[in-house]
Amino acid sequence: MTIGRTISIYLPxxxxxxxxxxxxxxxxxKAVSIPRAKLDDASNRSELEQPGVYFLIGEKDEVGKPQVYIGESEVLLTRLNKHNKxxxxxxQAICFVSEKNNLNKAHIKYLENHACEQAKLINKCALENCNTPTRSSLTDQDRDFVLRFFDELKIIMATLGYPIFEQVKRSKRNMYFCKSKDADAVGEYTEEGFIVNKGSKSNVKETPSIQQSIKTFRANLVDKGILKEENGVYVFQEDFTFSSPSMAASVVLARTANGWAEWRIQDGGNIKTLDDVIRKKQDGRE
Incomplete structure (x- = not known):
């Protein structure tokens, strides 16, 4: 049984x-989330006089990943003012401190390093850090304290709308396929969107009627190295989460497509669409 948690959000x-x-x-x-335009309004917050880690967050890039810079400081406000210039x-800046003010320099250096490594591993943001920060040396007790702190930090980040440390929960049981011409893709419908698996194949040649937004998105995936042409077909170089089944199907098929009809699954002796499995069941049509 999952145990719930309660997060308080106070608007000063x-x-x-x-x-x-x-x-x-x-x-x-404790987290302090600060729009850049409100940095002066937050300058009197006592939390920003403490040591902590912070995240600078920018717009999403061409494939939907937010720009993120991860840092640490013994006086957060001083570092934020420097970055503002x-x-x-x-x-947006999100700063994390301890309610007991018991984070020291070694703790926040370790947190900074761990956050950068996890951001690279999860790969849900465009990391602006040029280099991975140095990891400080901690006792086993201090390391465990810092890692527990990070576990809480990532939940608050996701609650604030930035799930950059959250692994997508995948069942690996309900895998859908989408095929046409050279395209041969497999994926899964999840709470975060539709994930197309690494190794899936997409058509290279686009239909004349393809929507410009899909055409642009495909080009961005190629530019970012997520799609790579191999033997006349585009191959996904990593698992990629699309915002909708239709965008996923459109990219795979190189044409405007209804993903609820194009993604299909083998159900015993029958082939069912994503619409059959998800939406018809939800609204009682089955």
Whole structure:
């Protein structure tokens, strides 16, 4: 049985678009989320005088991954003010501190390194850090404390709309296929979108009637190295999450497509569409 958690979100100026203070009821981890335009409004927050780790977040890139820079500072406000003058890409900062103010320099250096490594591993953001920060040396006790802190941090990040450390929950049981001409793709419908598996194949030649947005998105996937041409077909170089089944099918088939009809699954002796399995069951049509 899953045990629920409660997160408190406090709006100091009662503005949902302004500064947010986020914390668990049963944890020392506290986050301060600050729109760049509200940095001056947050300058009197005592949390920003503490040591902690921070995330600078910018717009999503051409394939939907947010730009993220990860850093640490013994005085968060000082570092944020410096980035406000020197870094252009970001529009949101999320800072993490301890409610007990018991993070030290070694802790936050370890957190910074671990966060960067996890961001690269999960691959849900475009990391702006040029180099992976150095990992500090900790005792086993301090390392476990920091890793528990990170586990809480990533839940708050996801709650604030940035699930960059969350592995997609995959069953590997309900795998759908999409085939046409050279295209031969396999994927799964998840809570985060439709995931097309690494190694899936997509048609190279696009139909004349393909929507420009799909054409542009395919070109961006090629530019980013997510799609690579091999023997006259595009091959997915990694698992990739699409925002909808239709965008996934359109990219695979190189034409405008209805993903609810194009993604299919073998069900005993029958072939069922994604629509049959998901939407018809949800609205009682089956």
């Amino acid at each position: 100026d009662a503005n949902p678009q302004g500064v947010k203070i986020c914390e668990f009821f049963d944890s020392i981890v 020197e870094k252009d890409f970001w529009n």
